[in-house]
Amino acid sequence: MSKHHVSTPINGEPVEFLCESQLTLLDVLRDELHMTGSKEGCSSGDCGACSVTVDGRLVCSCLMLAVEAEGHAIETIEGMAHGNDLHPLQRKFLEHAALQCGFCTPGLLVAAKALLDRNPSPTETEARYWLAGNLCRCTGYDKVIRAVLDAAAEMRGE
Amino acid sequence: MLAYTAPTTVEDAVRALAGASGIAKILSGGTDLLVQLRSGRAKPDLIVDIKKIPGISGVRERDGGFVIGAATPGAVIGEHEGLRGAWPGIVEAANLIGSTQIQGRATLAGNLCNASPAADSVPALIAARATCVVAGPNGRREVPVESIVTGPGRTSLGRDEFIGAFHLPKRPPRSADAYLRFIPRTEMDIAVVGVGVNVTLDAGGVCTDARVVLGAVAPTAILVVEAAAALVGRKLDETALDALDQAAQRACKPIDDKRGTIEYRTKVAGVMARRTATIAYERASQR
Numbered sequence: 001m002s003k004h005h006v007s008t009p010i011n012g013e014p015v016e017f018l019c020e021s022q023l024t025l026l027d028v029l030r031d032e033l034h035m036t037g038s039k040e041g042c043s044s045g046d047c048g049a050c051s052v053t054v055d056g057r058l059v060c061s062c063l064m065l066a067v068e069a070e071g072h073a074i075e076t077i078e079g080m081a082h083g084n085d086l087h088p089l090q091r092k093f094l095e096h097a098a099l100q101c102g103f104c105t106p107g108l109l110v111a112a113k114a115l116l117d118r119n120p121s122p123t124e125t126e127a128r129y130w131l132a133g134n135l136c137r138c139t140g141y142d143k144v145i146r147a148v149l150d151a152a153a154e155m156r157g158e
Numbered sequence: 159m160l161a162y163t164a165p166t167t168v169e170d171a172v173r174a175l176a177g178a179s180g181i182a183k184i185l186s187g188g189t190d191l192l193v194q195l196r197s198g199r200a201k202p203d204l205i206v207d208i209k210k211i212p213g214i215s216g217v218r219e220r221d222g223g224f225v226i227g228a229a230t231p232g233a234v235i236g237e238h239e240g241l242r243g244a245w246p247g248i249v250e251a252a253n254l255i256g257s258t259q260i261q262g263r264a265t266l267a268g269n270l271c272n273a274s275p276a277a278d279s280v281p282a283l284i285a286a287r288a289t290c291v292v293a294g295p296n297g298r299r300e301v302p303v304e305s306i307v308t309g310p311g312r313t314s315l316g317r318d319e320f321i322g323a324f325h326l327p328k329r330p331p332r333s334a335d336a337y338l339r340f341i342p343r344t345e346m347d348i349a350v351v352g353v354g355v356n357v358t359l360d361a362g363g364v365c366t367d368a369r370v371v372l373g374a375v376a377p378t379a380i381l382v383v384e385a386a387a388a389l390v391g392r393k394l395d396e397t398a399l400d401a402l403d404q405a406a407q408r409a410c411k412p413i414d415d416k417r418g419t420i421e422y423r424t425k426v427a428g429v430m431a432r433r434t435a436t437i438a439y440e441r442a443s444q445r
Contacts (some may be wrong), residue, residue, distance in 0.1 A: 023427070059262040134257075
């Protein structure tokens, strides 16, 4: 059986790839396109380490077939910084030491950006519920939440 | 080797299902299917992705009620103001499923057809008298949601049939629904007990119609006629709540598992029925 030909903008750049039916979007991002920022944690949609957005909607790239990406705009962690200019969320994660091992960090950043794109002034409760699908076994989440709320305040110009 | 097709009409999707040599699976949100592919629990030969069928995703109002496309993700359901206002119980049930990421993909049709006894949206849909439009080789048929699931992991759908949409009826005045589930944490868990209640009141606050549906306490969600009868003809006083509690407990046929014993699930079903009915009643009396 022939492979599927898929065209999709990833982080605003047109990308084409060939894939077999059973491959997930995460498989193709990491193994075909060598975009290894999105991590494979659980492969069952529980941990959020593979978070990306599809047409602006936050999803787990391990729970989506690569062939489904055809014609939909994908954003990954690789699109977050502009050259050496970190996104405010990335800077605040560093300032607040909101990471230890770093495995969950790309997914948390992508998920937090999706939150702030939708809601520039989340409450702490809203941020905690929104990010509940991103598991972190190191930080205990407090620093992550502080970093997200601080980044939101900076992005609002406060 | 696994094949994938994304038909652009309902008829082509039915033809793909009917013509599959081996096992065919419908893909919409994929939040159950991809996990099952990975674990080997599902070994399809063909995946039929229905999301390229025009109109299969989205919520629209029709004849005072609503049509929810089969491939509509939970997040889109939660963002629809009209639906949130008219059917808060269905929206809260749909939005309880999984994380933000899961809500970006998971659908009501998938939750129903995965046929878990603990599916959150199913009791709410049945309480609402929701119907589903089933597409198949002989055209379309509209059936009540409660006719779909026949047991854990089993549905009444033919191998060449799939759900295209859900219909929610027009709401009478002073009516509302609610869904509550019990889990031992605050977020992202599988229901120990789920309860959907839909009530209609008269101008004096007396219940004229009720539907009470329990989830996770039997092989399928169960419509408990005796529990609804405990509410009808009364205001929501202690007598009505006691009768509701007892009727809900009597209807339970749960299993013992790591999430709860038979005794525990049965007791909690009564408590959750009281709480859910109280919320539905309060919402209805404010309309």
